[in-house]
Amino acid sequence: MTRDLHLYRRLLHESRPYRARIVTLVGLSLLATPLALLLPLPLKIAVDSVVGDHPLPGFMAAMLPASVEHSKSAVLVAVAALLVAIAMAQQLLRLAVSYLQASTGERLVLDFRTKLFAHVQRLSFGYHDSRGSSDAIYRIQYDAMAIQKIAVDAVMPLVTAVFTIVGMFIVTASIDWQLALIAVALSPLLVLGSWHYRRKVRPQWREAKKIETSALGVVQEVLTGLRVVRAFGQEEHEHERFMARSAEGVRTRLRLTLMQGGFALAVGLVTAVSTALVLYVGVSHVQSGAMTLGSLLLVMTYLTQLYEPLETASAKTASLQGALVNAERAFALLDEDADVPERPDAMALSEPSRGAVTFRDVAFGYEPEQPVLDGVSFEIPPGTHVAIAGPTGAGKTTLVSLLMRFYDPTAGAVLLDGVDVRDIRLDDLRRQFAIVLQEPVLFSTSIAENIAYARPDASFEEIEAAARAAHAHEFIAALPEGYGTSVGERGVRLSGGERQRISLARAFLKDAPVLILDEATSSIDVRTEAMIMEAMDRLMQGRTTFMIAHRLSTLRDCDIQLQLDDGRVADIALPAAIRWGRRVEDQIHGHQPPMPSDARILD
Numbered sequence: 148m149t150r151d152l153h154l155y156r157r158l159l160h161e162s163r164p165y166r167a168r169i170v171t172l173v174g175l176s177l178l179a180t181p182l183a184l185l186l187p188l189p190l191k192i193a194v195d196s197v198v199g200d201h202p203l204p205g206f207m208a209a210m211l212p213a214s215v216e217h218s219k220s221a222v223l224v225a226v227a228a229l230l231v232a233i234a235m236a237q238q239l240l241r242l243a244v245s246y247l248q249a250s251t252g253e254r255l256v257l258d259f260r261t262k263l264f265a266h267v268q269r270l271s272f273g274y275h276d277s278r279g280s281s282d283a284i285y286r287i288q289y290d291a292m293a294i295q296k297i298a299v300d301a302v303m304p305l306v307t308a309v310f311t312i313v314g315m316f317i318v319t320a321s322i323d324w325q326l327a328l329i330a331v332a333l334s335p336l337l338v339l340g341s342w343h344y345r346r347k348v349r350p351q352w353r354e355a356k357k358i359e360t361s362a363l364g365v366v367q368e369v370l371t372g373l374r375v376v377r378a379f380g381q382e383e384h385e386h387e388r389f390m391a392r393s394a395e396g397v398r399t400r401l402r403l404t405l406m407q408g409g410f411a412l413a414v415g416l417v418t419a420v421s422t423a424l425v426l427y428v429g430v431s432h433v434q435s436g437a438m439t440l441g442s443l444l445l446v447m448t449y450l451t452q453l454y455e456p457l458e459t460a461s462a463k464t465a466s467l468q469g470a471l472v473n474a475e476r477a478f479a480l481l482d483e484d485a486d487v488p489e490r491p492d493a494m495a496l497s498e499p500s501r502g503a504v505t506f507r508d509v510a511f512g513y514e515p516e517q518p519v520l521d522g523v524s525f526e527i528p529p530g531t532h533v534a535i536a537g538p539t540g541a542g543k544t545t546l547v548s549l550l551m552r553f554y555d556p557t558a559g560a561v562l563l564d565g566v567d568v569r570d571i572r573l574d575d576l577r578r579q580f581a582i583v584l585q586e587p588v589l590f591s592t593s594i595a596e597n598i599a600y601a602r603p604d605a606s607f608e609e610i611e612a613a614a615r616a617a618h619a620h621e622f623i624a625a626l627p628e629g630y631g632t633s634v635g636e637r638g639v640r641l642s643g644g645e646r647q648r649i650s651l652a653r654a655f656l657k658d659a660p661v662l663i664l665d666e667a668t669s670s671i672d673v674r675t676e677a678m679i680m681e682a683m684d685r686l687m688q689g690r691t692t693f694m695i696a697h698r699l700s701t702l703r704d705c706d707i708q709l710q711l712d713d714g715r716v717a718d719i720a721l722p723a724a725i726r727w728g729r730r731v732e733d734q735i736h737g738h739q740p741p742m743p744s745d746a747r748i749l750d
Contacts, residue, residue: 151471154471154474154475154478155297157474157478158293158294158297158298158474159298161255161258161259161262161294162255162294162298164258165251165254165255168247168250168251169251169298169299171247172244172247172248172251172299173306175240175243175244175247176244176306176307177306177307177310178240179237179240179241179244179307179311180307180310180311180314181314182233182236182237182240183237183311183314183315184314184315184318184449185233186230186233186234186237186448187444187445187448187449188229188233188445189226189227189229189230189233190230190441190444190445190448191441191442191444191445192204192222192226192229192441193223193226194440194441194444195439195440195441195442196219196222197219197222197223197226199439199440199441201439201441203222210225248299248300251299252295252298252299252300253295255294255295255298255299256291256292256294256295259291259294259477260287260288260291262481263286263287263291263477263480263481264287266480266481266483267283267287267480269485270483270485271485271487271553271554272548272553272554273513273554274483276513279364279367280367281360281363281364281366281367281368282360282364283480284363284367285356285359285360285363286476286477286480289359289473290356290473290474290476290477290480291473291477292470292473293470293471293473293474293477294474294477296466296467296469296470296473297467297470297471297474301466301467301470315449315450316330316331318449319446319449319450322438322442322445322446323429323432323437323438323442323446325428325432326425326428326429326432326446326450329421329424329425329428330421330425330450332421336417337414337417340410340413340414341410344406344410344468345468347406348403348406348407348468349468349471349472351399351402351403351406352403352468352469352471352472353472353475354399355396355399355400355403355469356472356473356476358392358395358396358399359396361392362389362392362393362396365385365388365389365392366389369385369389403469421450422447422450422451425446425447425450426447429443429446429447430443487552487553487554487555487569487573489572489573490569490570492570493569493570493571493572493573494566494570494571494572494575495572495575496571496572496575496576496578496579499579499659499660500563500564500579500660500661501529501564501660502529502530502563502564502579502660502661502690502691503526503527503528503529503562503563503564503565503691504526504527504550504561504562504563504661504691504693505525505526505527505561505562505565506523506524506525506526506546506549506559506560506561506562507524507559507560507561507562508522508523508524508558508559508560509522509523509524509549509556509558509559509560509561510522510523510556510557510558510559511542511545511549511554511556511557511558512557515557518557518714519542519545519714520542520545520546520549520556520714520715521714521715522559522715523542523546523559523714523715523716524559524716525709525716525719527691527707529660529691530689530690530691531691531692531706531707532687532691532692532694532705532706532707533691533692533693533694533705533706533707533708533709534694534695534696534705534707534708534709535547535693535694535695535708535709535711536708536709536710536711537710537711537712537717538712541711541712541713541714542711542714543695543711544665544695546693546709546711547663547665547693547695549561550563550568550580550661550663550693551576551577551580551582551663552568552569552573552576552577555569563576563579563661578659579659579660579661580659580661580662580663581601581653581654581657581658581659581661581662581663582654582662582663582664582665583647583650583651583654583662583663583664583665583683584650584665584666585665585666587638587646587647587649587650588637588650589634589637589638589641589646589649589650590634591633591634591635591636591637592633592634593628593630593631593632593633593634594623594626594629594630594631594632594634594649595607595610595630595631597634597638597649597653598610598613598614598630598649598652598653598656599656600653601653601654601656601657602656602657605656607630609656610630610652610656611630612655613652613653613655613656614630614648614649614652616651616652616655616682616685616686617648617649617651617652617654617655617679617682617686618648618678618679618681618682619645619648619649619651619652622645622648634646634649644678644679647679648678648679648682651679651682651683651686654686655682655686659690660690660691661690661691661692661693662686662687662690662691662692662693663692663693664683664692664693664694664695664696665695666695666696692705707719
């Protein structure tokens with residue numbers, strides 16, 4: 148119960164921007180109670196004053212002229228008109244409540260989803276690597292709907308049900324207090340049953356959500372790697388894997404359905420017994436003259452409307468358990484701490500960085516017991532082109548990830564222009580870097596939008612200039628829609644070389660002082676590589692560049708080489724390919740080419 152109250156408080160906090168709408172919605176919902184109380188009244192008047200000979204109620208007699216009051220046919224018409232008016236008012240109220248309920252709920256979900264999505268983007272790569280993207284997708288798309296289900300779809304009917312039950316009880320007690328007591332005598336059984344049901348069903352809902360997320364993960368994996376699935380002929384295997392996960396989810400859902408049905412059966416049994424008792428006692432009261440037949444019909448109608456909100460409340464209690472599990476999962480995602488939180492006093496960068504990079508005794512591991520980097524120290528002056536070499540798993544990509552602060556070191560410090568990167572605002576820090584990856588990341592929008600991703604406010608002329616610099620303009624111009632061509636999901640409509648040139652154009656457009664090239668030419672052919680290398684050479688001019696590559700041809704323009712081995716800097720020197728080429732130049736021209744003398748391993 149304490150956990151639920153904590154969830155309700157958090158949901159209330161998330162709903163604060165819409166509290167005026169919610170209060171209005173509650174007020175309109177409460178109007179349903181007096182209308183529900185009025186609805187059976189025309190039937191009582193018709194039975195007692197039209198079929199029977201009882202006088203009209205005082206308010207009805209005051210409304211009708213004296214001549215009409217003594218005409219049963221005229222009274223019947225007036226009663227019918229009253230019934231239509233009450234029903235029309237009830238329907239108009241339902242329309243207003245439905246629209247306000249839908250608009251409030253949809254806006255609540257949109258805001259909550261946006262908050263979750265923004266938070267997910269700030270979570271560490273380690274979190275996404277361990278959980279998978281399907282988990283976050285499910286929580287954003289489905290678990291976020293809990294705020295609507297609880298704050299609007301469930302709570303509003305429950306509040307209305309409470310006031311309706313109280314109103315019905317008061318009115319019924321004013322007619323016959325014994326019948327009113329009988330009507331509510333079994334209600335404590337419903338409360339106890341609801342509490343017991345909540346304890347049993349909540350773990351089942353958690354399991355169902357976990358299984359559904361797992362099934363969604365299978366779908367995402369298969370669709371992402373569909374070419375591999377088809378190449379190895381594993382469609383049937385993946386179909387069976389999906390069916391196994393989904394069938395487990397079906398079994399869990401069926402168990403939940405049985406539990407919900409059992410609870411509904413218990414509620415129906417309690418209300419049926421209460422109704423039978425009221426009918427038995429009520430008929431005896433009519434036979435003894437203690438109440439009129441119309442009054443009994445009114446009480447029985449009220450009793451039906453009394454038990455209807457009780458049954459609604461019980462059904463909402465059942466569905467509410469699933470919504471509360473959704474809310475738990477959504478808030479659990481929000482409670483995940485970002486691995487690289489921004490410090491409150493982080494400094495802003497008003498000017499571009501010079502590009503001086505220093506690592507001071509840096510250590511890092513994705514798992515605490517498995518360090519990837521250990522005691523890495525070096526200093527790179529501005530404008531230096533650095534080749535990062537070493538065997539697979541030596542920590543090359545991890546090193547540049549720490550520089551861009553995708554992760555924070557577990558020990559030591561990474562400095563940009565002498566300032567710890569943790570002391571710089573994240574947005575300002577990452578504006579200092581442009582990155583070109585081995586597998587270019589393109590979005591399913593147009594080519595122009597993909598290039599402008601580096602700088603969304605860039606003009607078309609700037610986008611085209613960046614594409615020309617990356618040798619991409621020629622193939623883009625040849626496309627039917629030019630720069631407006633959609634690249635498809637992950638850029639599948641373009642070749643690997645075309646995707647890489649768009650990625651280079653993006654880096655040109657960003658014009659950042661530090662450039663990171665992570666195996667940027669390893670997945671393309673030699674002819675395309677020559678074209679891209681020429682563009683990369685121009686992109687590197689005047690920028691501090693970190694280049695991760697295995698081909699010696701890619702390292703020809705690097706000034707120094709950082710050799711990583713087992714998470715440490717084993718050497719910092721002129722690359723072998725460059726030393727060989729410059730020895731030839733020295734023999735021909737009789738001079739020794741310079742090397743950045745201030746690039747060094749720090750003690």
